[in-house]
Amino acid sequence: MYPITEKQVLREDYLLIKVRANHLKGAKAGQYALIQYKELSEPLPLSILDVEGEEAIFLVKTVGRSTLELKEEAESLFYVAGPLGVPFPVKHYGKVVFITKDWGVSPAFNLAKHLKGENNRLELYHISEDGFLPLKERLESVFDKVEIWERIGQIDADLLVSAGSNKLSREVQLLNQGTQHIAMVNAHILDGVGLCLVCRVLVDGQVKLACTDGPWFFANKVDWDNLISREDLFLEQEKLALEEYKKILRRKELRKTSAEV
Template sequence: MYRVLKKERLTPSAVLIEVEDERAKLVKPGQYALVQFKEDSEPIPLSFLHVKENSYTFLVEAVGRATLEITELLEEGFNFIEAPCGSPFPVKEYGRVLLVSKNWGIAPLINVGKALKEKNNEVYFIHVGENEEKVFLTEEASEISEEFLLFTEDGSLGEEGNTEWALRFFLENFPKPDLVVSAGSNIDSQMVCEVAKEKGLNHIAMVNAHILDANGLCLACRVLVEGEEKLACLDGPWFDGKKVNWDYAIQKEFFYRDEEKKALEAFMKELRRIKAKRGS
């Protein structure tokens, strides 16, 4: 078992979890772990947010069964963790870098943003939350950036606006970035990609694919990059945004939507029973 050292609730649907693991010293910026709560839970990818000598921290946003199990029920530890996984982010001297996160995407971008800042890049940060529940870690994001701009799609916190609107606002009011990096949603990264193409900006994006084994065996995480099949688990999750076939990635992401909905409904019933038993 991988022991949980600390669990902290940030919003009703998001928690921070620190896990003890000596493999933490092997983690490079932008990598992720494949985590499984219980033996019968679905393994899912989570990005490293903070990394220490013998532990690391994840931000977990509940969106379906596996993430809800972790945010609601995880106490002592994870049954299984494969770490570190994926290719690190290419940390170089780009100059001025704009980070654009959607919801949980703020976690990998804080991790990558710190490394970019240490490499003498000037970091700017935009976070777009679906609503105020999807706004977290904003102080930390501001600390690493020259300017931090907060938007929510429903206007419940910060300025009202979606990712495209926020990016266009930035480009009209701040100096032109040498690189834009996005994470947290394929749909939002596709918006960033369209604006990047229009304005001639470099763009690196985290592609969300179903990652089941993280070792290249199941092929579930295939994505198309310049027409060639790549594995998001090993070659990614970071790709040149302008080379990614976003329509293909988005279509694959929603392929299991009915099954995911059924799994969540069944788990909600189980969770109500567990909570009633505990009296919470």
């Protein structure tokens, strides 16, 4: 068991958790962990935001049953595998501009900490319709410039990095075709070790695995349309699981209220 030593609700749909998982302390830039709350819970791939001593920190967007369970009840995790994935190539690029959406700020912060040491200028533009930027202060402590944008445009950079949404990465790529661009692909990940093939991505016409070959790829090589067409593969099951869990939460709430009356 891996204890959750701290849980901070940033907003109704964002959660920061600290987990005691000593084996993640050697994590390199842009790697992730695969966590499971209970033995039969859905495995969740989470970018490693940071590591402090023997604790790893994760940003969680509560979008489905498993992430909501983490928020509502988890005090420890059954399983934490990692660090997983090929590390991001850390070197001097010059001006590195990150474009993020949703939880994409988590890998962005992690990469920025590593890239800062290579004397890069780091800027982050977060695409948000409601103006919310998770981890704002943490991001401002490492990036030279942080802004919230409503939409993406053409960007002047030596390297573009995008994370948080396949559609976002596809758009950044389409609008900035002459600029080197590394993107984090967002794929379903079940085992994280290359056995189930559910996380396959077409890169330069070849099948690659997001879990072991990724999650970072040159964006101009990725078949984004193919990846996006498989995003909703488990949508129906995820919806049903979430509805079921919301019913459990409502019943709990009712029991609590009637006990108080």
